[in-house]
Amino acid sequence: MAQTEADATAQVAPTNEELVHAYRVAIRSRTTEEYIVRLVSRGEVKFAIWGPGEEVHGVATALALSRVLSPDNFGFVPHYRSGALVSMWLELNDHDTFALDLMRQQFSKATDELSGGRQMVYHQHYPKHGILPVQSPVGMQLGKAAGYAKGFHVLGRTDGVAMAIVGDGTTAEGDMHEAMNAASVWKLPLIIMVTDNNIAISTTPEEGRGIKDLAAYARAFGLEHFECSGRDFDDVYNTTLAMAGHVKDNQSGVIMHVRDMPRFNGHSSAADVTFDLSQDDPLVQWGEQLVARGVLASEDILRRKQGEGRDFFAHHEAGRIMEAEIDNIRSIISQVRSEPEPDPASIFDHIYAPFPNVTETVSDGSTNITYAAAIRSALDHIIRDHNGVIWGQDVGRLGGVMTATAGLKAKHPERVIDAPLNEPLIVGTAMGASLHPGLTALPEVQFGDYVYNAFHWLVYLGNLHWSSKGQARASLILRMPTDPFGGGAIYHSMSNDGYFSSIPGLVLLMPSTSLDAYGLLLTAAEYDGPVVILEPKFAYRLALGPRVPGEPEATDDVESLKKSTMRGDVPDLDPSARIPFSKASIRRSGNDVTIVAWGRAVYTALDAARKLEAEGTDAEVIDLRTLVPPDLDTVYASVERTGRLVVAAEDRPFAGFVRSIQGHVVERFSGMPTRAVGQKNVPGIGQSPTLEKATVLTVADIVDAANEVVSTEVKGSSGFAWMPRRYLEG
Numbered sequence: 084m085a086q087t088e089a090d091a092t093a094q095v096a097p098t099n100e101e102l103v104h105a106y107r108v109a110i111r112s113r114t115t116e117e118y119i120v121r122l123v124s125r126g127e128v129k130f131a132i133w134g135p136g137e138e139v140h141g142v143a144t145a146l147a148l149s150r151v152l153s154p155d156n157f158g159f160v161p162h163y164r165s166g167a168l169v170s171m172w173l174e175l176n177d178h179d180t181f182a183l184d185l186m187r188q189q190f191s192k193a194t195d196e197l198s199g200g201r202q203m204v205y206h207q208h209y210p211k212h213g214i215l216p217v218q219s220p221v222g223m224q225l226g227k228a229a230g231y232a233k234g235f236h237v238l239g240r241t242d243g244v245a246m247a248i249v250g251d252g253t254t255a256e257g258d259m260h261e262a263m264n265a266a267s268v269w270k271l272p273l274i275i276m277v278t279d280n281n282i283a284i285s286t287t288p289e290e291g292r293g294i295k296d297l298a299a300y301a302r303a304f305g306l307e308h309f310e311c312s313g314r315d316f317d318d319v320y321n322t323t324l325a326m327a328g329h330v331k332d333n334q335s336g337v338i339m340h341v342r343d344m345p346r347f348n349g350h351s352s353a354a355d356v357t358f359d360l361s362q363d364d365p366l367v368q369w370g371e372q373l374v375a376r377g378v379l380a381s382e383d384i385l386r387r388k389q390g391e392g393r394d395f396f397a398h399h400e401a402g403r404i405m406e407a408e409i410d411n412i413r414s415i416i417s418q419v420r421s422e423p424e425p426d427p428a429s430i431f432d433h434i435y436a437p438f439p440n441v442t443e444t445v446s447d448g449s450t451n452i453t454y455a456a457a458i459r460s461a462l463d464h465i466i467r468d469h470n471g472v473i474w475g476q477d478v479g480r481l482g483g484v485m486t487a488t489a490g491l492k493a494k495h496p497e498r499v500i501d502a503p504l505n506e507p508l509i510v511g512t513a514m515g516a517s518l519h520p521g522l523t524a525l526p527e528v529q530f531g532d533y534v535y536n537a538f539h540w541l542v543y544l545g546n547l548h549w550s551s552k553g554q555a556r557a558s559l560i561l562r563m564p565t566d567p568f569g570g571g572a573i574y575h576s577m578s579n580d581g582y583f584s585s586i587p588g589l590v591l592l593m594p595s596t597s598l599d600a601y602g603l604l605l606t607a608a609e610y611d612g613p614v615v616i617l618e619p620k621f622a623y624r625l626a627l628g629p630r631v632p633g634e635p636e637a638t639d640d641v642e643s644l645k646k647s648t649m650r651g652d653v654p655d656l657d658p659s660a661r662i663p664f665s666k667a668s669i670r671r672s673g674n675d676v677t678i679v680a681w682g683r684a685v686y687t688a689l690d691a692a693r694k695l696e697a698e699g700t701d702a703e704v705i706d707l708r709t710l711v712p713p714d715l716d717t718v719y720a721s722v723e724r725t726g727r728l729v730v731a732a733e734d735r736p737f738a739g740f741v742r743s744i745q746g747h748v749v750e751r752f753s754g755m756p757t758r759a760v761g762q763k764n765v766p767g768i769g770q771s772p773t774l775e776k777a778t779v780l781t782v783a784d785i786v787d788a789a790n791e792v793v794s795t796e797v798k799g800s801s802g803f804a805w806m807p808r809r810y811l812e813g
């Protein structure tokens with residue numbers, strides 16, 4: 084070795100003090116987990132998962148990473164077996180209560196700072212320390228970390244690094260392919276760490292792992308590959324140090340393959356948890372090495388011994404360091420045992436981040452701003468004022484297939500990004516990027532019909548804030564076109580409101596006018612949580628609803644505005660306009676029947692109302708605008724007056740959101756005549772125009788439903804079951 088290289092290695096090699104510290108943290112991790120095994124065996128805790136056998140890898144990795152990275156430029160999503168790694172990383176970054184934090188989560192106590200008793204153990208989240216929230220579905224660490232890496236670049240950082248830790252079985256998930264694509268195409272400073280114990284619960288590599296050669300796999304994506312033995316402290320430390328330096332300096336992705344990891348207590352508490360003595364223990368071996376090097380005394384370390392029973396401690400001589408940790412863990416357990424359980428009423432806390440307190444922009448006249456142009460203008464403001472970044476298929480060069488992002492790439496070349504053709508990549512990485520405070524992720528999915536392979540991300544976005552006790556905040560606005568628009572057939576026409584409305588925690592919007600699209604987007608940008616916006620396709624090229632503040636009014640200006648927005652320019656509208664969440668709009672007042680609609684159905688409902696008026700029925704039309712959480716007060720106040728309800732939407736009522744709004748009203752006003760109408764309950768819209776017409780919501784559907792409810796006599800067994808107040812006030 085040349086002299087300078089030797090100096091550099093000596094400088095970064097762990098000192099004896101650091102080695103002792105690392106050994107103590109590794110021993111604490113083993114002690115904690117073997118005590119958890121006891122708690123499980125006694126039935127004191129419901130479920131546990133753990134990583135005995137991964138301690139040496141964990142502490143060596145954390146120590147090496149800390150040489151190159153800090154929470155300021157590093158974020159990572161751990162695996163549920165990364166306890167020792169997380170514990171060491173936290174200690175190196177001035178947080179030394181990990182064992183207590185963990186035990187509180189293990190016992191699901193009210194004091195569990197990580198999730199308030201909502202999450203399984205090892206679902207950590209320490210945002211200040213760069214530890215990103217851990218979720219249960221394996222694989223999502225990958226998209227999340229890839230997005231976090233992308234977020235560093237969006238924010239102009241050239242020294243950031245993100246890491247996802249997954250097990251070997253998880254390399255079969257599509258998430259792996261998505262993260263590899265993102266890392267390759269976007270040149271992300273991403274570490275994909277595969278901790279390989281050669282098993283996935285019970286599935287062997289032969290049964291479960293299609294990637295036979297991780298080095299060749301990495302090469303195919305243009306990434307580097309590093310590998311080490313997870314049993315060997317020095318190998319892990321040196322390889323990780325070189326690998327992390329490479330990722331940081333080159334700002335490019337790697338696979339880090341950690342081979343030969345043992346699994347000592349079975350997969351989880353659901354398995355046979357007997358400590359497996361047939362495998363060599365890296366922690367015992369490393370202790371012996373540290374004694375041989377004179378770093379520790381012989382009495383300090385953990386050793387195996389002959390013993391009876393299934394318990395770890397029956398077969399091990401703890402040594403001085405573990406003895407001290409046993410006292411420590413026992414006192415933590417007895418403290419945590421006596422701490423309070425979560426308050427049952429707390430389940431309703433943190434479903435949403437606080438909604439922005441905005442005043443509705445009220446406007447009159449008719450707008451000349453198309454729906455697409457209103458979206459462009461709002462996105463323009465969000466990019467500028469909220470660190471917004473758009474990515475999706477064809478959103479840049481083309482301006483989106485619906486023109487909703489036209490002109491924005493020219494204005495913000497770095498903030499409008501044509502993404503790979505992969506929806507879970509788009510939504511998942513946006514989710515990860517949105518974990519950077521102050522960044523607003525604006526993913527677009529090209530058609531609502533193509534978001535289903537990203538559904539797990541939407542479910543996760545819905546529970547993230549709640550499951551982290553309100554601490555994790557994902558500022559993400561997902562936009563996608565929906566509703567039928569002539570000839571789209573099964574996969575470009577469907578309305579899918581009901582799929583998303585059943586995910587608690589998501590704000591679901593469906594604006595039907597240019598001003599609502601504009602104002603709701605700007606409100607969403609002020610919100611620290613996930614928002615899904617469904618945009619009716621028919622609307623994009625139409626100027627719908629009242630004037631948008633800031634739009635020109637002089638005839639010449641209006642003409643040039645129309646031309647320029649058709650060309651795909653971005654109009655400059657008043658950035659102060661807002662439409663509040665969860666506030667419906669009464670589009671037409673009436674007394675005889677309430678029609679609740681959203682999206683394209685609002686216009687079908689207004690046409691139906693005109694027809695009904697000609698027949699002598701006075702219909703009120705309510706545009707829900709925010710589907711979830713819905714403004715039921717406005718609906719209730721209206722039906723209380725009219726006594727009749729029709730819910731009309733483009734989605735299928737059967738088992739869907741349309742039926743749900745109807746159900747709320749029926750529950751509250753027992754006996755009230757109601758109908759729910761929408762797309763017919765068939766698997767899709769046929770390509771034939773005749774079939775399409777027979778399938779989608781029509782004016783006649785609404786008129787017929789309104790006539791039915793208006794002509795229904797409201798009677799119960801003992802006379803009138805329910806009457807609108809106006810009859811009683813007579």
Ligand SMILES: Cc1ncc(C[n+]2csc(CCOP(=O)(O)OP(=O)(O)O)c2C)c(N)n1
Pocket residue numbers: 164219220221222249250251252253254280282283284350
């Ligand atoms: C998406 C998803 N599918 C299934 C599961 C259930 N499950 C939990 S762990 C696991 C095996 C993971 O194996 P591997 O990636 O090798 O990690 P290891 O547990 O071996 O560290 C499975 C199937 C899950 N949590 N998430």
Ligand SMILES: [Mg+2]
Pocket residue numbers: 250251252278279280281282283284
């Ligand atoms: Mg495994």
